[in-house]
Amino acid sequence: MKAIIHRDHGGPDVLQLVDRDLPVPGPGEVRVRIAVSGINPTDLQARSGPARTKQFSEVTPHLDGAGVIDAVGAGVDRGRVGQRVWLYLVAAGRPTGTAAEYTVVPGELAVPLPDEAGFDVGAALGVPAMTAHRALTVAEDGPRRLRPGALDGAVVLAAGGAGAVGHAVIQLARWAGATVISTVSGPEKARLAAAAGAHHVVDYREGDPAAKIRRIAPDGVDLVAEVALGVNLALDLAVLRARGTIATYANEGGRPVELDVTRHLVLNTRLQFLVLYTAGPQVRAAAAEDVAAALRDGALPVGEEHGLPLTRFPLHRTADAHRAVESGTVGKVVVDM
Template sequence: MKAIVYRDTGGPDVLQLVERDRPTPKPGEVRVRVAVSGVNPTDWQARSGRAHRKLFPEITPHLDGAGVVDAVGDGVDPGRVGQRVWLFMAAAGRPTGTAAEFTVVPAEQAVPLPDEAGFDVGASLGVPALTAHRALTVAEDGPRRLHPGALDGTVVLAAGGVGAVGHAVIQLARWAGATVISTVSGPEKAKLATAAGAHHTINYREGDPAAAIRAIAPDGVDIVAEVALGANLALDLAVLRTRGTIATYANEGGHAVELNVGQNLVLNTRLQFLVLFTAGPQARAAAVEDVAAAIRDRALPVGEEHGLPMHRFPLHRTADAHRAVETGAVGKVLVDVTP
């Protein structure tokens, strides 16, 4: 089979296209013929050596993807062969991710994908959708599970709503009944956030964004899903309601985070840091179930018309796909692995 590998950490050029034997699923695992592989910031950060120490002599990257189960290990229902699935955390603690024609994962990490959902949708879930679910379910006064009506009466602020996680925050929050506000940097991104389902968009570079958000939510925002905590914390606190939650999954721009302790004490702010890998198995399992339900409800479409433009690369150009993510491509970067 064809696979992308790297043996040393570094820039995108360390990625190589090679021939490898098809992996054999062990007990409790499935082998998936990958159709589409999704690329996340975590993938290039791991490849560069920035995210964590390299654990294996050779690694096939990418956590997310979608395809068809073509073999199962002992203890897995043989009826799963031929099942369309979406994959998450494929390369987490393992050397074989989805940037290959075949990959092997624990059976629970290959989630059934409805026939009406394309492989593009499946490959765009994983890290972004599960992270978004986590951000929406950590509030003190909020639900731990999402379903239609779970966030009725809740105001959610999606910072950076045109990124893959922000896009999923908008879609899942809207599906669960929240009023969704997204901060954007200009009219083109406002158009994308609106297409994703945001009820309101606020250009944070113009006027008084805090006043504009307060005009929509006079009592304050319940949950902020934050992508750039250092840059946006002052705005977040200006619009947060008492006992509100700032769920932060990144710090884009790398700005220092300075906390006014007194202000946060008075607000009873919940500042929740989150990353999927250490969220815990129960939280991940709940997120998988709820995201699967949202897919069945057709609540997570992708494509520019749904607020998430697609940037596609063939397998042999995976290095270019990584460059696109590193340089801030707006939308979702996908690698087409097999037809």
């Protein structure tokens, strides 16, 4: 089979296309013939990380993807052979990700993909959708699981709604019944956030964004799903209701975060940091179940018309795909087998 590997950390040039033997699933594992591999910023971080973080002599990258189970190991229902699936966190603590024609994963990481959902949709789930689920289920007064009606009456602010996680926040929050506001940095991204389903879109670079959001939500926002905490914290505090939650999954822009402790105390703010790797297996399993339910309801479409443009590369150009993510390509970058 064809696979992408890297033996050393570094830039996209460390990625190589090689031939490898077909992997054999062990007990509890399934082998998936990959159709589409999804790329996340964390895949680039894993590739370029410092040498001291090197765990394996050879790594096939990418956490997420979608394809068809073609073999199963001992203890796995043989009826799963032929099942269409989406994959998540495949390369987390493992040397083999989805940037290959075939990969072997624990059976629980291969989630059934409905027939009506394309492999593009499946490859775009994983890290973005499950991160979005975590962000939407950490509020003190909010639900721990998502379903239609779970967020009825809530106002959710999706920062950066044109990004992959922001896109999933909009879709999942709307599916669960919330009123969704998204902040963006320009007209084109505003168009994408609206296409994803945001009820209101605010360009934070124009006028007084806090005043605009307060006009939409006079009592304040219940929950902020934040992608750039250092840049946006002042705005978040200006629109957050008392006992509201800021769930942050990134700090794009790298601006240091300065806390006005008194203001947070007065608001009884919950500031939740999150990353899937350490969220715990029960949290990840719940997220996968709820994302799968939203998928069955048709709530997570992708593509330009749904607010998440897809940029595609063939497997042998995976290095170019990584460069596209590094250059800030809007939407989702995927690799086709």
